[in-house]
Amino acid sequence: MRISELSMRSGVPVATIKYYLREKLLPEGQRSSPTQAAYTEAHVQRLGVIRALVDAGVGIAGVRKVVGVLEEPPENPYDLLGAANAAVTPEVSADIDLTAAQAILERMGGAPDACAPDQIAAVAHALAALDRAGFVVPDDVMDAYVEHLGALAEAELAATPQTSIEDAVRYVVLGTALVEPLILALRRVGEQVAASRRFGTLPD
Amino acid sequence: MRISELSMRSGVPVATIKYYLREKLLPEGQRSSPTQAAYTEAHVQRLGVIRALVDAGVGIAGVRKVVGVLEEPPENPYDLLGAANAAVTPEVSADIDLTAAQAILERMGGAPDACAPDQIAAVAHALAALDRAGFVVPDDVMDAYVEHLGALAEAELAATPQTSIEDAVRYVVLGTALVEPLILALRRVGEQVAASRRFGTLPD
Incomplete structure (x- = not known):
């Protein structure tokens, strides 16, 4: 055409x-x-x-990375996920204290080398931003994040299509990048539902 | 000074x-x-x-909204959460089919009026973007999203400080906006941990 x-x-x-x-x-x-x-x-x-x-808010540089992975997918499924994750991870400097982030990795059941250093650094940066704003995530809430985001990720991985490598690539790469807005939107809906249980329904 | x-x-x-x-x-x-x-x-x-x-990637308009809520917090805790959520929700048109998004709200245990229309629309837009890319979220995975993001939101709400209205405002407004990058970063770490369980540790 x-x-x-x-x-x-x-x-x-x-x-x-x-x-x-x-x-x-x-x-x-x-x-x-x-x-x-x-x-x-x-x-x-x-x-x-x-x-x-x-x-979904991915910039041109991110789109280029995602498209690159789709065009030349790594053969190892682990590399594939790593490349997809890297494509949607904001570039952060590695010059940051990783102690707290590494402790979270451990609580998620991951060995120290189970996760790319960039992803650990992204967690460390998110924690540092909270810290700069004087915001403390309560222990119970951090426990809930570790438990539920770990379980959610497990379900995502378990559903990777076994039909063909192309299907798997598409699922992992697009699922990583495109599902982020859905995750955030569902969290906000979940919060409002939880609030409605706690405080009654929306006022008129 | x-x-x-x-x-x-x-x-x-x-x-x-x-x-x-x-x-x-x-x-x-x-x-x-x-x-x-x-x-x-x-x-x-x-x-x-x-x-x-x-x-955390919030634009100046979003920062202005968050700061506005911090300065003049609504008295009703439900309004407070709604204002905080609205501050970090990308503006979307309401001209979209809400059927699937409303079904998700129901599965999260929310009455039809338990959630602000803008937040339902945000879910609908996220689903539409996936659809346009030809990406289908497998049923098992959507079940996991509904279950685990609902539980996570419940834990967040339960931890709202009861010490003072200022503390509650700070917790809800900042927790909503600033925790988003942490949620996404933890999901990616969770995926890599799940992949390491499935495929062995990272190749050298």
Whole structure:
């Protein structure tokens, strides 16, 4: 199909498609003349993925990383998850005290090398930000985070499709990046439901 | 203290402090002369909160909302949580099919009016983004999200300080906004720990 049809099918404006082509987020179409190229279903699908990531608040650099993993998936499933996680983790400096974060890793049942150093550093940075704001997570609440986020992650991993490596890659990479807004939205709904139990229903 | 000392104490550059003053995120100091103002411990604390929010990726508009809730907290604890949640929820259009999101609210044990419409809409938008990317959350995994995020939210609410309304406001508002990066970071660590159990430890 031509770029105009690709635009119609995907709902992405032609100018935006050209931008994604320049940014190498979308592979070039098959050239049929110096000014025309043909695009395929794969381009429609890829545009769906890019839009979903952008809508989810992932920046162009993050989209490029996710697309890179989709295009050249590591063979080891562990590396695959690590690459997907790295794609959505804000870059943080490693120059931070990791003690508290490493203790949490241990409480989650992980050996010291069970987790990429960048991910431990991300936890340490989140804890440091709370600390700077003078906010203390109560022990009971931290216990609940460790227990329930660990169990949730376990369920996610257990559901990784065994049908094909492509399916597994898609599930892990997109599930990591795209599910984050859902997780945060469900937590907020859960909080309001818990509050309604505690304080009665919403006032009129 | 003068602005230079406030800068030293808070670690925030003077130019940035002036920006926050212009943006009304930080209250004016007590004027001692046309060119000088005196700042207090409350300013140091407020700067800590602002920096923590900015570091957590909250935009200036979101920071303004959070600061607004801190300054004029609603009396009803339910409104307080709603205002805090609204401050960190990306603005979404309400023009979306809410059926699936409302079903999730029900599964979380909430009555139809237990949750602000904006929060239901945020769940619907997160689901729509997954749908656009052709990503299906397996039923088992959605069950795990509902169960574990509900339980986690319940633990958060149960730990709301009863010591003073100020403490409660601080806990709810900051806990909502600042804990999001921690939640996401802990989920990623949980995934890597689950993967290490499943596939062995990280390859060298």
